[in-house]
Amino acid sequence: KAGVTQTPRYLIKTRGQQVTLSCSPISGHRSVSWYQQTPGQGLQFLFEYFSETQRNKGNFPGRFSGRQFSNSRSEMNVSTLELGDSALYLCASSLVGGSRETQYFGPGTRLLVL
Amino acid sequence: TQLLEQSPQFLSIQEGENLTVYCNSSSVFSSLQWYRQEPGEGPVLLVTVVTGGEVKKLKRLTFQFGDARKDSSLHITAAQPGDTGLYLCAGAGAGGTSYGKLTFGQGTILTVHP
Numbered sequence: 001k002a003g004v005t006q007t008p009r010y011l012i013k014t015r016g017q018q019v020t021l022s023c024s025p026i027s028g029h030r031s032v033s034w035y036q037q038t039p040g041q042g043l044q045f046l047f048e049y050f051s052e053t054q055r056n057k058g059n060f061p062g063r064f065s066g067r068q069f070s071n072s073r074s075e076m077n078v079s080t081l082e083l084g085d086s087a088l089y090l091c092a093s094s095l096v097g098g099s100r101e102t103q104y105f106g107p108g109t110r111l112l113v114l
Numbered sequence: 115t116q117l118l119e120q121s122p123q124f125l126s127i128q129e130g131e132n133l134t135v136y137c138n139s140s141s142v143f144s145s146l147q148w149y150r151q152e153p154g155e156g157p158v159l160l161v162t163v164v165t166g167g168e169v170k171k172l173k174r175l176t177f178q179f180g181d182a183r184k185d186s187s188l189h190i191t192a193a194q195p196g197d198t199g200l201y202l203c204a205g206a207g208a209g210g211t212s213y214g215k216l217t218f219g220q221g222t223i224l225t226v227h228p
Contacts, residue, residue, distance in 0.1 A: 004156075033214040042221060043157075043202065048214030055213040090156050097214035099144035099206040100164045105156035 002027065004093050004106035012112045018079040021109045023091035025072050029104075031097030032074040034066060037088040037108070049074050050097050078111075086113045116141040116207050120219025127193055128227050135188045135201055135222045143205035146179055146186045147216065151200040160188075160201075193226045200224075 005024045013019050025032050033056075034046040045058040049068035066076040072093075078085055088110050092103035119138045127133055137146070145164040149157035161170050163179035163186065170177045174197075176189040186203055200223050204216040 006156075031214045033216070035216075035218075043204075043216075043218040045215045045217070050213065056211065056215050058215070088154070092214075092216075094214065099208050099212050101145075101206075102147060102159055102162045103204075103214070103216060104159060105149070107156045108154075110154065 004091060004104055006089075006091055006106040006109050008109060009107065010110045010112075012114065013081050014114050015081055015083060017081050018077060019081060019111060020075055020077045021089055021091075021111075023074045023076075023093075023106060025074070025091075025093030026104055029093035029095055030072050031094045031101075032068060032072065033092045033094075033097070033103060034074070034076050035090045035092065036060070037090060038086075043090070046076065048097055055097065081113045083113050086111060116143070116205065116217045118203060118205055118217055118219040120203055120222055122222060123220060124223050124225075126225045126227070129194055130192050131226075133190050133193055133224070135203075135224075136185070137187070137203035137205075137219050138185045139205065140184065141205075141207065142183050144183075144208045144212070145206045146183075147204045147206075148177055148186070148188055149202045149204065151202060151221075153200075157202055190224075193224075195226045195228050198224060198226050 033048040048056040068074045094101040148160040151157040168179045203219040
């Protein structure tokens with residue numbers, strides 16, 4: 001079974017631009033979660049989608065948004081990029097997002113904001 | 115807000131030594147997952163523990179989930195250079211506000227010298 005895939009793997013943007021990242025979950029998984037990883041803050045939860053609905057959200061500004069499609073693929077968007085948005089963005093999938101389920105991570109998208 | 119305190123932050127040992135990494139919290143978790151991450155890649159799952167007092171073994175790695183489901187440990191026996199990497203613990207809370215959300219510890223950077 002194929003794992004979680006994320007595209008693109010690397011991205012360079014300038015301040016003020018916007019960016020869209022894509023995540024394809026493991027086949028059959030309907031929950032997709034997004035995380036931001038930085039050296040200073042570690043891994044922080046952004047939001048989770050299930051059946052095209054955002055069910056859970058972390059403490060990030062409204063510039064960070066996402067959506068999920070009927071095939072469970074998900075995208076996240078960051079508008080008006082800031083230097084501090086430079087990070088590794090990870091998505092993870094699980095069957096239905098339950099608290100006893102395992103989350104499987106993709107390889108991440110490395111975003112550099114100049 | 116659930117927090118996971120992971121220690122130590124850095125560990126530098128010689129090949130053949132044993133080591134233990136700890137994850138502690140004042141909150142109860144429904145499950146706890148341990149991951150290993152290589153630079154620039156996504157976290158790779160090592161184990162998921164869901165029952166208080168549970169012990170799981172994966173070759174030279176032993177994982178314990180505390181009886182009260184507030185803490186966990188990872189013990190590596192006879193460490194090898196191939197064990198070098200970032201080890202992360204992550205807990206999932208209970209209830210609807212925890213859908214798809216993992217709370218991560220700060221991580222332990224392990225270096226095993228030949």
